[in-house]
Amino acid sequence: MRKYGAMRNQDDLLLEDSWVDPLDQLDDDVAPPPPDPDEMLVFLTSREAPQRMLAARAFCEIADRRAVEPLINLLGDSCPLVRVSAAYALGRNTDPTIVEPLIQSLQTDFNGYVRKGLVWALGNCGDRRALAPLIHALKTDISAVRLWSASSLPNIAKLAYEDVIATIPPLIEGLRRDKMAAVRSNCAWAVGQLCRELPSNVVYATAIDALLEALVEDEDFGVKEDAKSALLRLGDARGLQMIEDLEMDGLI
Numbered sequence: 085m086r087k088y089g090a091m092r093n094q095d096d097l098l099l100e101d102s103w104v105d106p107l108d109q110l111d112d113d114v115a116p117p118p119p120d121p122d123e124m125l126v127f128l129t130s131r132e133a134p135q136r137m138l139a140a141r142a143f144c145e146i147a148d149r150r151a152v153e154p155l156i157n158l159l160g161d162s163c164p165l166v167r168v169s170a171a172y173a174l175g176r177n178t179d180p181t182i183v184e185p186l187i188q189s190l191q192t193d194f195n196g197y198v199r200k201g202l203v204w205a206l207g208n209c210g211d212r213r214a215l216a217p218l219i220h221a222l223k224t225d226i227s228a229v230r231l232w233s234a235s236s237l238p239n240i241a242k243l244a245y246e247d248v249i250a251t252i253p254p255l256i257e258g259l260r261r262d263k264m265a266a267v268r269s270n271c272a273w274a275v276g277q278l279c280r281e282l283p284s285n286v287v288y289a290t291a292i293d294a295l296l297e298a299l300v301e302d303e304d305f306g307v308k309e310d311a312k313s314a315l316l317r318l319g320d321a322r323g324l325q326m327i328e329d330l331e332m333d334g335l336i
Contacts, residue, residue: 207236276314
């Protein structure tokens with residue numbers, strides 16, 4: 085099992101200084117014209133790391149089946165900027181063949197920025213093979229990776245009832261125990277999403293209990309709001325009554 089301390093290596097510092105995360109640009113309203121895919125395919129195998137990186141980033145916008153194999157190969161690139169670009173590009177160019185390479189990279193890549201992109205890509209794949217690695221990342225990885233693991237899990241778990249049952253407990257644990265408020269918020273959202281797939285059983289009741297606990301006891305306002313939103317979307321009678329009571333008392 086990997087252990088992550090507070091110290092960062094030079095690759096992390098390089099990414100921090102120069103990398104613009106595609107996840108931070110998903111809501112941009114204005115985008116330039118897409119690059120030429122034929123030209124970008126050639127650059128994917130360039131000898132120059134900057135060209136490989138720019139080409140991989142181009143396929144974050146372009147869907148082209150021809151790019152899948154070279155992008156998989158770039159997951160093993162020596163440059164972390166190239167690897168993280170390839171991860172995001174594969175998340176845009178999903179294919180059954182990319183799932184195992186993404187999982188392998190998630191298990192072995194030392195760079196947290198890259199692993200963040202990998203869990204996002206795995207969530208986009210909608211493949212049940214990604215479930216166990218994403219749960220493991222939610223439990224053990226750095227905060228940025230845990231955050232995106234929580235967001236990605238509902239995309240996978242909702243495919244099968246038994247996966248929903250397996251996924252809700254670690255999400256509840258993250259909602260209750262994670263030190264980072266942003267991770268707890270994403271866990272609240274994910275629990276709410278998965279509860280939509282459940283009948284009114286003991287797992288559902290436990291999930292509602294966890295959302296109510298976050299609503300009442302979490303010290304972070306954002307977590308409280310996400311728990312409240314999840315309960316409102318579910319329309320659970322117990323949750324709605326608690327929200328009404330707390331609002332009448334001026335507590336939320």
